[in-house]
Amino acid sequence: MKAGKFPLLYPTAGFAALLFVLGAMWYAASNQNSPAVYLLLFGLTAVFLVSIPHTLLNLADVTIAPESAKPAFAGEEISLPVEIMNCSRTTRRGIGLVLPGSGGERKRVDYIPAGKAARVTLRFPAGRRGERRVGTFRLTSIYPLGFVRVLKRFASSQTYLVYPKPSGDPRLPSHRARSLHSRPQTELGEGDDFAGVRAYVTGESQRHIDWRAVARGQPLMTKQFAAEAEGSVHLDFSALGFLGVEERLSQLALWVIEAERVRRPYSLRLPNTDIAPAVGEAHFHRCLRVLSLFPEGERA
Amino acid sequence: MSTSKSSRRTQPWRDTAIPRRPLLWLAAALLFTLPPMFGNLASWVPFLFLLALVLKFWMEPRGYRLRSTILKLILAAVTVGAIFLSYQTLTGIEPSVSLLAVLVSLKILEAHTAREFQVMVMMAWVLCLCGFLLSQDLAIGLCLFVAFALLIAALVQFHRGSSPGAFWLSLATTFKLLAQAAPLVVLLFLLFPRINTGFRLRIGDLRSAMTGFSDRLSPGGIAALANSTNIAFRAEFPDRRTGPVGPMYWRGLVMWHCEGMEWRGPYAPTSISDSSRRYPASDKTIRQRITIPPHGARWMFALDRPLGSPSGAMLARGNYLYSVQLIRKPRRYEVLSSTEPVRTELDAYERRQALQLPASISPAVRELAASFAADDSEPRQTVSRALQFFRNQGFRYSLTPGEYNKNDLEEFLFHRRTGFCEHYAASFATLMRLAGIPARVVVGYLGGEYNDLGGFFLVHQADTHAWCEVWIPENGWTRIDPTSVVAPGRASQDLSSFLAGRVASGEIATGRSAFFTGLVRLALVNQIRSIWEALNYQWDTRVMGFDADVQDVLLTSLGLTNKGPLPLIMQVLVVIVAVLIIYAGWMQLRTRPRTDxxxxxxxxxxxxxxxxxxxxxxxxxxxxxxxxxxxxxxxxxxxxxxxxxxxxxxxxxxxxxxxxxxxxxxxxxxxxxxx
Structure with a gap:
């Protein structure tokens, strides 16, 4: 990724403390006219000065490559994996990566050997729904002495999606929509007979997670039970006329999750979009994406 | 000291945010700041410091920490109180350094966050500074250099985080930094102007420097200074390149009051006018420019017999310089001295003073003095007989002659016969008075170390010396140094070189064990010792002697002073920036990816x-x-x-x-x- 033109260099809090110590040494040295104290003063000053190019060059030929962030629901956490690559011929140490303004913390990599890369995952709260820009990454380092910090900026045009926060009534709407699938069929949903497991979908209820499998070290799985399914469900934005736009989107998001969990085909109808009934991960994300990108403030 | 908010007790080493390795480096650095504290501070202070370090390493794996604010306050109050009890004051260098050391000890016990770690590193640097305020010895300097390097290693290790690799790898980085910093240090040390700031708040005086010279000459008082490396003053001879021919006796104080083995100067020296005096010919005088570091008293020094006094000083009875005000900042003055006795009259008051004797002198001593004065009344005969007595009766010159009281004249003259200069000066002057010759004791310095870089003589506290002056009617007050009879080489060199020669040849009883003396005679040990001495000499003259005045000489010879300090600072900065750019370019070249x-x-x-x-x-x-x-x-x-x-x-x-x-x-x- 292309970095800003020049790395910036600015003092840290440690520098203030150093200045205080140097001031004390200078004061004592000039007061006592003591060459020994002058030697100490100049020694510390020189080491500090020499540490500046070390810090400055600690980010030379270090670059980053952000990967794509998985979408998350509003109020949850976005995790954005970033690869920090050290293209130089020496080990780079003490490198921090931060996305200012995202509310996330500075991530620290203690060392990256020459020619290798390190992967850090920036985590920060997902704000409001919609498509958000990642913004500018800041790569910093205060190695080796911590008196100055070097800063390299990497502007990114990358975006991530924040789905609406699911909330509202978890029960799926009962009315049958254009009963395309009117005949009863056995589908996976809520019932008594265990019918296997499938991968956990972010945002869905944790009630059916197979915790025993988790305890064995396996990934999160949701247990599914065979139930008499009721055919496909039609999720219509305009049918929820009594709620505000955001509440409606939240309700729809919750229903999408619920329907996906019980594996009931669902269709989604928004004022400008119509998605045919289906089930599955691609459909699930497609629906949520549409909900996420629904123009703000638009009335039904 | 900050208050810790968390009271969570968890796994060993987890409780602390300071990882183990940086803490180890820091602890090692703190250990190396200890040596200057021993011997210069109240003895419990370094032990408390050591205890805190040991305790930290016991507490840390167990997750213990000094948490309670009340306990911290109590401990701080107790230790500050203890310092006050030890010194009776909290101002001055030693109590301040003790205070800092004690606070660092408490901080060690308390520290647990990364921020506190940084604070401790900074405090440790201030401790290094304090170490140099206490002593400028080469050995101390080396210790503090090690501490300095270890502190850098601690910081490097701290910022390395969990990087794999052996613990000494951070030392390698430290050495790289130090090696790159070395040229800058030399540049700054030689050329950066030592700006003399107007605001001189007093940091405080070093007590040991004040005791270096006092108005009381008691047995053992000067011998205690024999190992001091503190500088008493520096002297230049503006009219000639080298010093005077013959030994340099720097007059400091004349003592009139005799108490046997103990002599005392006047409580309030009286000024004498020197208008009646005839000035000797110019080839018998020598001009000196003397710089005294602040010693907090009024002593001033001049060669042989000063003629006239510089401003702010007076010529006291006994013909010595005495400052009107306490010397709290470096003092520089010019004074003219006569190298030969100045003929004056001995007035009745001075004669009475110069013959005063204590009542408690034993008959044996009186008899001895009488035997010197026996046949004739020629004072010269009496003096030479007394000197003969010291020369022939097996007197020994020793740094550690043992304890004497002020009434131990007889013990010294007839039994132990071992002493340092103050013993000889005091006993000789007392004997002269008993023999009827007006006598007084002069305390000052003998010798000096020539610094060929600065062209001046460096006189150390260790060169403190006491000698006598007796009144001989034809000559006036005549200097007699009984020590030179006992230790003939002493007068021609400064004490350290004299002692080095004597110890090496086994002539002198240093009070050390026979094993040590034997060890000293071994060639290898001797060689190491002489290398160490040479290093010490270089350190003292080249580094410790390079102060603002010597720098002036250097800058003038390089033609850099005429434009004032600011252009010089700019030039130095330009050079530094150039060096840093070179370093950066070099590092960049070495680490840039190879282009295909x-x-x-x-x-x-x-x-x-x-x-x-x-x-x-x-x-x-x-x-x-x-x-x-x-x-x-x-x-x-x-x-x-x-x-x-x-x-x-x-x-x-x-x-x-x-x-x-x-x-x-x-x-x-x-x-x-x-x-």
Whole structure:
């Protein structure tokens, strides 16, 4: 990724403390006219000065490559994996990566050997729904002495999606929509007979997670039970006329999750979009994406 | 000290945010700041410090920490109180350093966050500074240098975080930093102006420096200074390059009051006028320029017999200089001295003073004095008989003659016969008074170390000396140094070189064990010792002697002073920035990724094509691009194809020779495309 033109260099809090110590040494040295104290003063000053190019060059030929962030629901956490690559011929140490303004913390990599890369995952709260820009990454380092910090900026045009926060009534709407699938069929949903497991979908209820499998070290799985399914469900934005736009989107998001969990085909109808009934991960994300990108403030 | 908010007790080492390794480095650094504290501070202070360090390493793995604010306050109050009890004051260098050391000890017990770690490193640096305020010995200097390096290592280790590798790898980085810093240190030390600030708040006086010289001459008082490396003053002779011929007796104070083995100066020296005095010929006088570091008392020094007093000083009875005010900042003055006795009259008051004797003198001593004065009344005879007595009766010169009281004259003269200069001066002057000759004791310094860089003599506290003056009617007050009879070499050199020679040859009883004396005689040990002495000398003269005044000499000789300090600072800064840029460039060169020559050549070829309007898209492979370029540049299609083929062959075929790369380079060079 292309970095800003020049790395910036600015003092840290440690520098203030150093200045205080140097001031004390200078004061004592000039007061006592003591060459020994002058030697100490100049020694510390020189080491500090020499540490500046070390810090400055600690980010030379270090670059980053952000990967794509998985979408998350509003109020949850976005995790954005970033690869920090050290293209130089020496080990780079003490490198921090931060996305200012995202509310996330500075991530620290203690060392990256020459020619290798390190992967850090920036985590920060997902704000409001919609498509958000990642913004500018800041790569910093205060190695080796911590008196100055070097800063390299990497502007990114990358975006991530924040789905609406699911909330509202978890029960799926009962009315049958254009009963395309009117005949009863056995589908996976809520019932008594265990019918296997499938991968956990972010945002869905944790009630059916197979915790025993988790305890064995396996990934999160949701247990599914065979139930008499009721055919496909039609999720219509305009049918929820009594709620505000955001509440409606939240309700729809919750229903999408619920329907996906019980594996009931669902269709989604928004004022400008119509998605045919289906089930599955691609459909699930497609629906949520549409909900996420629904123009703000638009009335039904 | 900050209050800790969390009271969570968890796993060992987890409780602390300071990882273990940096803490170890810091602890090692703190250990090396200890040596200057021993012997210079109240003895419990360094032990408390050591205890805190040990305790920290016991507490840390167990997750214990000093948490309670009340306990901290109590501990702080107790230790501050203890310092006050030890020193009776909290101002001055030693109580302040003790205070700092104690606070660092408490901080060690308390610290647990990364921020506190930084604070401790800074405090440790201030401790290094304090160490240098207490002592400027080479050995101490080396210790503090080690501490300094370890502190840098601690910081490096701290910022390395969990990087793998042996613990000493942070030392390697430290050495690199130190090696790169060394030229800058030399530059700054030699050339950076030692600006003398107007605001001189007093840090405080070092007590040991004040005890270096006092108005009381008691047995053992001067011998205690024999190992002091503190500088008493520096003297230049503006009219000549080298010092006077013969020993340099620096007059400090004249003592009139005799108490046997103990002598005392006047409580309030009285000024004498020197208008009646006849000045000797100029070849009998010597001009000196003397610089005294602040010692908090009023002593001033001059060679032999000062004629007249510099401003702010008076000539006291006994013909010595005495400052009107306490010397709290470096004092520089010029004074003219006579190298030969100045003839004056001995007035009745002075005669009475110079013959005063204590009542408690034993008959044996009186008898001895009487035997010196026996047959005739010629004072010279009496003096030489007394000197004969010291020369022939087996008197020994020793730094550690044992304890004497002020009434132990008889013990000294007849039994122990071991003493340092103050014993000889005091007993000799007392004997002279008993024999009826007016006598007084002079305390000052003898000798000095010539610094050829600065062209001055360095006089150390260790050169403190006491001698006598007796009144001989024809000559006036005449200097007699009984020590020179007992230790003939002493007068011609400063104490340290004299002692070094004597100890090495085994002539002198240093009070050390026979084993040690035997050890000293071993050639190897001797050699090491002499190297150490030489290093010490270099350190004292070249480094410790290089203060603002010597720097002035250097800067003048380099022609850098005439424009004032600011241009000089700018010049130094420019040089420093240049050096830093060189370092940065060098480091950049060493770590920059190696560029692929073949790739670079191909990119150059692509740039050439871009210039004439055929741009390669990032996703386009070389052969696809070549096909496209050949289509749009029919004239050049053959060359484009050939260059691309060579490129692909070089890049992907195994083991291309340097020859073919060279040919490729030529082809790319020669390629000039036209539409």
């Amino acid at each position: 020559r073949i790739q670079a050549l191909y990119e150059r070829f692509c740039r050439k094509l871009t210039r004439i309007g055929v741009q390669r898209d990032p996703w386009e492979g070389p052969s696809d691009f070549a096909t496209r370029a050949a289509q749009s540049l029919p004239n050049e299609s053959e060359r484009v194809r050939r260059i691309t083929e060579t490129y692909i062959a070089l890049r992907y075929a195994p083991g291309p020779g340097p020859n073919s790369i060279h040919r490729f380079a030529k082809e790319v060079d020669a390629f000039t495309a036209h539409r």
